[in-house]
Amino acid sequence: MNKITFTIDGQACTAEAGQTILEAARANGIYIPSLCWFEGMKPAGSCRICTVRAGGRYMAACTQPVSEQMVIENMAPDLEDMRKALVEMLFVEGNHMCPTCEKSGNCELQALAYRYQMLVPRFPYDFPVRRVEPAGPKILLEHNRCIKCLRCVRGVKAKDGRRVFGALRRGGRKKIAVDLSLAAALSDRRAREAMDRCPVGSILKKEVGFIVPVGKRKYDATPIGSDLRKAEG
Ligand code: FES
Numbered sequence: 418m419n420k421i422t423f424t425i426d427g428q429a430c431t432a433e434a435g436q437t438i439l440e441a442a443r444a445n446g447i448y449i450p451s452l453c454w455f456e457g458m459k460p461a462g463s464c465r466i467c468t469v470r471a472g473g474r475y476m477a478a479c480t481q482p483v484s485e486q487m488v489i490e491n492m493a494p495d496l497e498d499m500r501k502a503l504v505e506m507l508f509v510e511g512n513h514m515c516p517t518c519e520k521s522g523n524c525e526l527q528a529l530a531y532r533y534q535m536l537v538p539r540f541p542y543d544f545p546v547r548r549v550e551p552a553g554p555k556i557l558l559e560h561n562r563c564i565k566c567l568r569c570v571r572g573v574k575a576k577d578g579r580r581v582f583g584a585l586r587r588g589g590r591k592k593i594a595v596d597l598s599l600a601a602a603l604s605d606r607r608a609r610e611a612m613d614r615c616p617v618g619s620i621l622k623k624e625v626g627f628i629v630p631v632g633k634r635k636y637d638a639t640p641i642g643s644d645l646r647k648a649e650g
Pocket of ligand 1: 450451452453454462463464467468477
């Protein structure tokens with residue numbers, strides 16, 4: 418297979434033809450922040466946290482294929498500030514109460530807020546009125562925390578391949594819906610996978626939830642992206 422050569426923040430990298438910028442970056446040990454991307458799933462390109470710049474153009478690293486001799490900027494201060502602003506927008510658009518959230522320490526949005534040292538968002542809070550939906554015997558849907566990344570819609574499927582979750586409406590009124598009979602039929606393992614696929618604490622598996630205590634969870638011990646060699650600073 419043809420190898421492609423390119424650079425990210427001046428660092429020489431190689432990729433397989435057809436890889437996206439984000440996949441190629443990770444294969445080269447470089448972290449590009451992401452939220453709606455999930456390994457092994459078709460990318461949606463919806464959150465734009467992964468935005469990079471190449472040849473003066475902005476692009477979503479999770480959907481844009483890397484090309485020969487591409488010169489990619491990832492950690493430019495203006496790109497990082499834009500990502501921080503996107504994280505802040507997600508915080509003000511929903512109701513994210515990290516200290517009382519079951520996903521604290523495992524939450525990718527919270528981990529990105531720590532990464533960007535977010536204290537008070539620069540935007541006013543919306544304080545939307547949203548439901549907590551008991552979606553059958555296995556799943557609880559906490560709409561207050563949903564960031565509409567659609568990872569659940571794309572990735573959580575019943576045994577016969579039907580989608581358990583779907584998206585209703587568009588734009589700012591978009592809402593995740595669940596097929597109650599398919600959700601009820603999920604095995605415990607699949608219900609846990611659904612919970613783990615959600616980057617925030619919007620899908621919770623009933624009864625057990627997260628077994629590892631707060632303080633010992635994934636991002637409590639290791640800041641997001643720090644398992645990859647960083648092209649920072
Ligand atoms: Fe690329 Fe969301 S991770 S747009």
